[in-house]
Amino acid sequence: MSIGKKKGLGRGLSALFGDEKPKDKLQEINKSNTVSISVLSRNPYQPRQHFSEEKLKELTNSIKKNGVIQPIAVRQSKSDINKYEIVAGERRWLAAQRAGLHEIPVNILDLTDVESLEVAIVENIQRDDLSCIEEARGYKRLSEEFNYDHENISKLMSKSRSHISNTLRLLTLPADIIAMLEEGSLTSGQARPLIGLSNASAIAEEIVTKNYSARKVEYLVKTKKGINHKKKDQYDSNILKTQDRIEKILGLKINILNKKNNSGKIIIEYKDLEQFELLSNLLTKR
Numbered sequence: 050m051s052i053g054k055k056k057g058l059g060r061g062l063s064a065l066f067g068d069e070k071p072k073d074k075l076q077e078i079n080k081s082n083t084v085s086i087s088v089l090s091r092n093p094y095q096p097r098q099h100f101s102e103e104k105l106k107e108l109t110n111s112i113k114k115n116g117v118i119q120p121i122a123v124r125q126s127k128s129d130i131n132k133y134e135i136v137a138g139e140r141r142w143l144a145a146q147r148a149g150l151h152e153i154p155v156n157i158l159d160l161t162d163v164e165s166l167e168v169a170i171v172e173n174i175q176r177d178d179l180s181c182i183e184e185a186r187g188y189k190r191l192s193e194e195f196n197y198d199h200e201n202i203s204k205l206m207s208k209s210r211s212h213i214s215n216t217l218r219l220l221t222l223p224a225d226i227i228a229m230l231e232e233g234s235l236t237s238g239q240a241r242p243l244i245g246l247s248n249a250s251a252i253a254e255e256i257v258t259k260n261y262s263a264r265k266v267e268y269l270v271k272t273k274k275g276i277n278h279k280k281k282d283q284y285d286s287n288i289l290k291t292q293d294r295i296e297k298i299l300g301l302k303i304n305i306l307n308k309k310n311n312s313g314k315i316i317i318e319y320k321d322l323e324q325f326e327l328l329s330n331l332l333t334k335r
C-alpha cells in the first residue's frame with residue numbers, strides 16, 4: 050500500500066481532540082457539518098472489534114435524551130466522494146442508529162491511511178481501553194502496513210518499548226488463548242507467562258477454572274512445574290503464602306524456587322546499597 054510521506058500524529062489528533070489553535074483547526078477541518086448516517090462506513094483501520102453492549106446501551110439512552118453532543122471524526126471515502134469513513138467515534142455512530150437518528154454531526158478531516166490508523170488506536174486507548182489483543186493487532190498493522198518499528202510505536206502511543214513488544218508477543222499464543230483474552234476470561238498478565246509453552250492451552254484452561262492469579266502463574270512457569278502436574282506437592286500454595294509473608298517483613302521482592310525433591314533456593318532482590326545494607330543487618334542480627 051502506498052501512503053506517501055509519513056506525517057506526524059499531531060495534525061490528526063489535535064484536530065480531533067481540540068488541542069490546536071482555532072486558526073490551525075480551521076485549516077485542518079474542511080467541514081463541520083451534519084450528514085446522513087447512511088453515508089458513513091466504519092474505519093477499516095479501526096482496531097476495536099468488540100464494543101461493550103452495556104456501554105453501548107448507556108450511550109444510546111444518552112443520545113436519545115441529549116442527541117450526539119460531540120461530532121464524530123470522519124474522512125472522505127476513497128471509493129465514493131459522497132461518502133465518508135469514520136476515523137473516530139464509531140460507538141457514537143452505532144448508538145445513534147439504535148437511537149433512531151437519521152443524521153449525525155461530523156468533523157471532516159484530511160488524513161492519510163496511517164494517520165487514520167494512528168487516530169483510531171490512540172482515541173480508543175485514551176477513551177475506552179481496547180482488549181490487549183485488539184491493541185496488539187493495531188500495533189501489528191502499524192508495523193507491517195506502515196513500517197513502524199517498536200521504538201516509533203512506543204513514542205506514538207506514549208508507552209514503553211517493552212510494553213509494545215510484550216503486547217505484540219501475545220499474538221503468538223494459540224488461537225484458543227487469544228479468544229480467552231478477547232472475551233476477558235484471561236488477562237494479559239495471566240497469559241504472558243504462557244508464551245512459548247507447548248502445553249499453554251491446557252494451562253490456560255486450568256488458570257480460568259481455578260482462577261489463578263498472574264503472580265501464581267508466573268511462579269509456576271518459573272519453577273517449571275506446570276499446573277496440571279500429577280503430584281500435589283509440586284504446587285504448594287503454602288510456598289506462595291510464605292513468599293508473600295517474607296516480602297512484607299523484608300520490604301523486598303523475593304522468589305522461592307522449590308525443586309521436586311523439596312530442596313530449593315530463595316532469591317532476594319535489592320534495588321540499591323541502602324536496601325542491601327538493610328538486608329545484611331537483618332540477616333546478621335543476633
